[in-house]
Amino acid sequence: MEHQLSTNEKSLKMNNPEKILEDSRKEIDRVDNELIDLIHKRTSLGNDIVTAKIALNMDIYDEKRENIIHEKTIKIANEKILNDDTKNSIIQIMNILTSLSKTEQKKIINKK
Template identity: 40%
Template sequence: MTNLEEVRAEIKMIDFEIIDLIHKRIDLAEKVLDAKKKDVMKITDTSQNHVVLDRAIDAATEKNLDTGSIKDIFEILIKMSIERQHELSGEGNLP
């Protein structure tokens, strides 16, 4: 295996790890929804979304990553979580 193939194999493994972590994160939407129902909260929690984005941007800054791209990624993750919560509550359009 060439050096490039080795690096690509490592990237492939990391990609699978990222997918697994996204899956775990989205699975937590059910617990989040249950807590929001208990506290009589709306699914979309704008203030918490800002907390998550700020935390991600701060972590990206510490790692010298492109904060704009990290913000985009986390906005997608937040959207996925909100969509899953709507789906679980019976309000979603997903199958």
């Protein structure tokens, strides 16, 4: 999945910063597209989740599950040795995703 540049490729690229910029931006665009696909996939699971929660007579807000997500996010960030700013940003992103999921679940309940 990830392409590691060889020493020769790196030294060749260092002589061409425009190429580095262009290639890096293309890679960011590819990653952004993947992220959007993954967020859409994650959000789409809301229908299954809310249907199960209704059958189990559960509230949309599940504090235990949100705590698990939060702890898992911190654990993964620590394993990847991310700096505190990056780790905090990722925690914020996960909070946004869980909020989005709850919003989508509420929409589904209101349609039923």
